[in-house]
Amino acid sequence: MKESGFNVQEIELIINHAFQEDIGSGDITTNNIVPENTSATASMTAKADGIVAGLDIAEMVFRKLDANLKWNPKIKDGDRVSKGDVILEIKGTFRALLTGERLALNLLQRMSGIATETAKYVAKAKGTKVKILDTRKTVPGLRTFDKYAVKMGGGTNHRIGLYDMVMIKDNHIKIAGSITSAVEQVRKAIPSDIKVEVETTNLDEVKEAVTAGADIIMLDNMSNELMKEAVDFINGKALIEASGNMNLERIAGVSKTGVDFISIGALTHSVIALDISQNIIL
Template identity: 50%
Template sequence: MNLLLVRQLLQQALIEDIGHRDLTSELMFEPGEQIGGALLAKQAGRVAGLLVAEETFRLLDPQVRFEAHVQDGADVQKGDVLATVTGSARAILSAERVALNLLQRMSGIATTTRDVCRKVEDLPVRIADTRKTVPGLRIFDKYAVTVGGGVNHRFGLYDAVMIKDNHIAAAGSLTAAVTKIKSRIGHLVKIEVETDTLEQVKEAVAAGADVILLDNMSPAMLTEAVQIVNGRAITEASGGITPETVRDFAATGVDIISLGWLTHSVRAMDISLDLNGKNHP
């Protein structure tokens, strides 16, 4: 992750939560008072976001002592200590909610991604995310997917061409859309085309698409589409795929399976900050 961007996003999150001041912490603690505590896993899962949590505390107290007991990507059990933090009482308690919100969400995404990847780990397919992320959190969400063993799709509209149904409708045809864009981009930019019929798959191959998105196809139809492509483009399956059916889709021979629910329907991992009093050593 780009640390400069991480800090910028964390600053906005802290400003949103603290506003003018943390009234409770300022009334309870003097500026020099210190506390310490531990970040505890309240359930089993895969950890992601410890650096983000550390940077959150450090923005309010540059002298905070943050010691990670595990690394991102570790699989932990309920009761495991993820990290300890010691520093200004005002800073730690003011940063607590933002740090936990992001750590819990990122660890939830990493855990879900890990579980899906394990279902298909013996098959030559990769699990990818989508752009279905909470605005402002994409850098955190997509990082968490990689910690879980998945790969990132495009980060935004700026880093790859993806021709979808509305683009095709506006251009008049799939071929016309691909041809026009090919004439305007550099040689390092890939073109992905969304298809939902086998005829469109054939057209996308003929037009020279680099990646073909096979949208909302059944496993049987997907198998046929992969055979049509026959290695001439990367194939990606998306739409209507659940944790229960992901293996059926992976068995079709598709190269990539992209899953929006890795990030848009995440269940946060339960993690808490348990304090152990002032002047923690």
């Protein structure tokens, strides 16, 4: 998990909460059928093509149930797999393998689905300077995992939350009275190293955001033609993010307008999990 920048304590909090939700006072099926000290081997297999993410997290799930299990991954996070590929093998107590299976798969499948979808968008922007960004449209409590998965798919993380970057949107502008006023207010209150991004919907707003000194200008729900005009006007005075109604069909065209980033909520808010199965080998 070194690449993610996330700490183990944070991950453990998430896993502990998930255990309480799923296991509660105990796995009453497994614990009353499987002898306590029985060992077994399990394998996880990809049932579809995709990019795998979340192996370390899946391991942490099982190790909380069996600290001595043997974990043998066949690939690493960010690797591409084909249907039928064995992803990993685990040897441990039979109880741990059964009790941890659903939680480990839920996390691994979701994260791998995000990585797989992200890789599709990254491929569409290939050959341009564009970086594919995620958004805050993540499952509450799982943002750490969702954003890590985006990175494993070749994407780039946008702001983590409301605290690490300024994002001035239409409602902020309404309250402040103008883009200029909104930028001035936040500049007075925040450290100089925090970036300020402004959402714009037309060229007049773009021009005002440039004059106000925005670090990043979001072009929201603009046509490709209007984005190209905005890019030409900004002319390197700020970084440029395209956003709104982005899908795979639009990425190649938007990338050619000269924007620096394309943000896509669908990477995390509409996840199709990568199909992965676990099988026990007695």
